[in-house]
Amino acid sequence: GAVVSQHPSRVICKSGTSVKIECRSLDFQATTMFWYRQFPKQSLMLMATSNEGSKATYEQGVEKDKFLINHASLTLSTLTVTSAHPEDSSFYICSAVRSRTETQYFGPGTRLLVL
Amino acid sequence: GEDVEQSLFLSVREGDSSVINCTYTDSSSTYLYWYKQEPGAGLQLLTYIFSNMDMKQDQRLTVLLNKKDKHLSLRIADTQTGDSAIYFCAEISNDYKLSFGAGTTVTVRA
Numbered sequence: 001g002a003v004v005s006q007h008p009s010r011v012i013c014k015s016g017t018s019v020k021i022e023c024r025s026l027d028f029q030a031t032t033m034f035w036y037r038q039f040p041k042q043s044l045m046l047m048a049t050s051n052e053g054s055k056a057t058y059e060q061g062v063e064k065d066k067f068l069i070n071h072a073s074l075t076l077s078t079l080t081v082t083s084a085h086p087e088d089s090s091f092y093i094c095s096a097v098r099s100r101t102e103t104q105y106f107g108p109g110t111r112l113l114v115l
Numbered sequence: 116g117e118d119v120e121q122s123l124f125l126s127v128r129e130g131d132s133s134v135i136n137c138t139y140t141d142s143s144s145t146y147l148y149w150y151k152q153e154p155g156a157g158l159q160l161l162t163y164i165f166s167n168m169d170m171k172q173d174q175r176l177t178v179l180l181n182k183k184d185k186h187l188s189l190r191i192a193d194t195q196t197g198d199s200a201i202y203f204c205a206e207i208s209n210d211y212k213l214s215f216g217a218g219t220t221v222t223v224r225a
Contacts, residue, residue, distance in 0.1 A: 006157070034212075043203065043215045044158070093157050097211075104213060106150070106158040 003027050004096050006107035013084055014115055021079045021110045023094030029074035030096035034104060035067070038091040050077045084114040119206055121216035128224055133191040135219045137204035140185060144206040147180065148213070149189045152201045161189070161202075191221075199223045 003026040013019050023033055032051050036044040048069050050056045056069035066088075068080040077096075081088050091111050095104035118140040127133045139147065145166050150158040164171045164178045164187070171178045177190040187204055201218040208214065 004157075032211075043217045044213075046212055049212070095158075095213075101211060103146075103148075103160060103163065105160065108157040109155070111155070 002103075002105040004030075004094065004105050004107040006092075006094060006110050008110060009108060010111045010113075012113045012115065015085055016083055018080055018082045019084055019112060021081070021092055021094075021112075023077045023079070023096065023107050025075045025096040025105075028096075028098055030077075031074065031099055032097050033071060033077040034095045034097075035069060035077070035079050036093045036095070038093060038109075040091075044093060047079075081112065084112070086114045088112065089114045119204060119214050119216040121202075121204055121219045123217060124220050124222070126222045126224060127194050129194060129196060131194055133189075133194045133198065133221055133223075135189045135191075135202050135204075135221065137187040137189075137216055138185055139187060139204070139206040139214075141206050141208060141214070142182070142185065143209060146207050147178075147187050148205040148207070149176075149178065149187075150203045150205060150215075152203065152218070154200075158203065194221075194223050196223050196225070 005024045007022045035047045038044045047062045048056045048058045050069045050071040052071045058064045071077040093109040095106045121137045148163040149161045151161050152158050175192045179188045203215045203218045205213045205215045
């Protein structure tokens with residue numbers, strides 16, 4: 001149990017376009033999902049916490065209008081990178097938990113390259 | 116990640132034991148975690164330890180926790196080539212957010 005998927009695994013887009021990344025919990029209901037960003041050879045940086053049915057909570061320095069998060073159901077959260085620029089190129093990873101007090105299970109990540 | 120520190124690299128010979136060290140700062144963390152990341156992949160939960168434990172063993176993995184010194188270690192016995200990866204330790208805050216170390220790149224040589 002506790003499988004989390006992400007789609008797409010890899011995306012290349014032109015500067016100025018928007019990209020949507022999906023995070024799904026496949027075999028459990030996730031009340032909370034987290035979105036992280038990872039630069040090459042660096043640690044994971046928490047971007048936002050997404051709770052089902054409510055607005056996401058963004059970490060300091062993360063632009064909420066740039067990174068739109070929607071958690072419409074207990075198994076799906078989406079991250080939309082709006083008007084993407086080359087500096088948004090990164091590895092985006094989500095995690096999901098059954099409840100806030102439980103262990104986070106991570107998705108396989110999405111590699112975004114903005115040209 | 117600044118509050119959790121790890122050494123960046125470890126090279127170990129196949130069959131030997133690997134020890135990865137980590138220091139953390141949040142003494143109220145209830146759990147401490149070790150995650151493994153292979154190239155281009157997400158994070159795989161390896162093991163975790165409850166803060167009131169000193170040691171936890173799970174097959175080839177042994178976690179030691181020194182709460183007084185806020186020091187956590189992961190020992191991998193009989194290290195194999197498949198153990199080559201980046202290992203992250205993480206602490207959890209009161210609001211259930213994970214803070215990760217920078218990751219230790221483990222290279223297993225034949």
